[in-house]
Amino acid sequence: MDNDSKKRDLCSLAVNKSVRWIFNQQIPNHRGGFENKNVYINAGDIYNNELLAYEDAIKRKDVNFLIERYSIRRTGVIEKITRKLNCPTRGFYETKIMALVRDDQDARNFVIECLDGLYESIYS
Incomplete structure (x- = not known):
């Protein structure tokens, strides 16, 4: 797997986690009532921000950030x-x-x- 493919793969997994977390935060519950609710998540913007964060960490050689944020097993x-x-x-x-x-x-x-x-x- 080349570096660009690896970057896309790692960032995509991080975005999946982020989208799930954002969605879970917006699920209606018994406290807020179960009224109809639209949930909008712009995964494209999240992905673009993730790519920037990844590239910045690579430039800074921030190993701690990379280990904490991305699936090292996939590298x-x-x-x-x-x-x-x-x-x-x-x-x-x-x-x-x-x-x-x-x-x-x-x-x-x-x-x-x-x-x-x-x-x-x-x-x-």
Whole structure:
């Protein structure tokens, strides 16, 4: 998959999520009554804004934004990492990463920092 196809694919998935979220926010419910309601979502504008956000993140090399916003599994990066670590399978790669986090304090701290607030968001 070339870079342009990858960009379109990742942005399209992000737009799908955005459109679903916007639509879900506008669904009539028992609190507001169930009157007739038209829902208008301009997916084209959302997509164009998503392309700009993606291109900006690429220019800035904002890895955190890219990881948070787009499906990394669809980029092929996990397969590249697996090959660079000489892992024969994805399962072996996952085991190797878990061992790294367990044995390397810096790696563990990085993962914990990335998960900051997870406990509070789940249990509050």
